[in-house]
Amino acid sequence: MTIKNMSGVFIFYGNNVLMLKRTKKDFNGEGQYYSIGGKFENEDLNSPTKCILRELNEETGLKEDDISNLQLKYIVYRNRGDIITQNYLFFAELKKMKELTSCNEGILEWVPIEEVFNKPQPESSLSCLNHYFNGGKDINTITVAVGTNVNGYGEYFFTDLVPFEEMNNSDNNKKK
Numbered sequence: 689m690t691i692k693n694m695s696g697v698f699i700f701y702g703n704n705v706l707m708l709k710r711t712k713k714d715f716n717g718e719g720q721y722y723s724i725g726g727k728f729e730n731e732d733l734n735s736p737t738k739c740i741l742r743e744l745n746e747e748t749g750l751k752e753d754d755i756s757n758l759q760l761k762y763i764v765y766r767n768r769g770d771i772i773t774q775n776y777l778f779f780a781e782l783k784k785m786k787e788l789t790s791c792n793e794g795i796l797e798w799v800p801i802e803e804v805f806n807k808p809q810p811e812s813s814l815s816c817l818n819h820y821f822n823g824g825k826d827i828n829t830i831t832v833a834v835g836t837n838v839n840g841y842g843e844y845f846f847t848d849l850v851p852f853e854e855m856n857n858s859d860n861n862k863k864k
Contacts, residue, residue: 690771693733695740696725697778698817699748699755701785704798707807708747711794721799721807723777724748736760736776748796749789755780761824762816763849766835777816779825811835815844 699706707721725743732739737760744750752758762777788796799807804817816824816833824831830849835842 692771692773693728693736693739693776694725694773695728695732695736695743695776695778696723697740697744697758697780698723699744699750699780699782700801701782701798703801705801705804706748706782706788707797707799707804707809708791708793709795709797709807717808717810719808721797721809722794722813724796725775726793736778740776740778747789747791747793750782750786754783754786756783757781760830761820761827762831762833764812764816764833764835764844766812775812779820811842812844819844819846 706724708724710718710720710722712718724747725740726747728736728739729742732742737758740758741752744755758778758780760776761779762775764773764775764777766773766775790796801821805814812833812835819831819833824846827848831846832849833844833846835844837843
């Protein structure tokens with residue numbers, strides 16, 4: 689079994705979100721919409737933030753100074769048989785509109801927020817975006833999303849990742 693670490697980011701500007709429409713024919717699916725991002729390189733292994741900033745620059749030309757409020761909001765787990773994917777999903781805002789570089793993995797597109805759910809995309813993205821827009825953006829912790837199969841349908845379950853200290857100090861965990 690292999691573990692595949694990845695990072696993605698949804699960049700917002702006004703009422704739009706930057707997405708990548710895949711043009712490559714691979715396991716990601718041609719025509720699918722994704723966050724900006726990709727897999728960890730050796731120099732990124734212990735830093736999802738470093739990975740996403742590198743990917744952001746490679747795919748869009750944007751640098752850390754071009755964005756604000758970069759927040760890790762989700763860690764998404766999926767089982768693809770012999771590969772477990774662990775995707776660190778960030779959200780950020782573009783400070784001011786700039787021209788983006790062309791991307792060899794697809795077409796960069798500013799999608800109006802009200803149209804995001806009409807775009808073809810992986811269930812993991814749809815589930816996280818739905819969670820985000822329905823209260824997740826107001827949660828100040830990282831949320832873990834786990835993909836599973838319920839009655840033949842793919843579904844994601846969400847739980848907050850609380851700090852270890854809070855978990856151990858909970859009244860529910862004290863022995864009587």
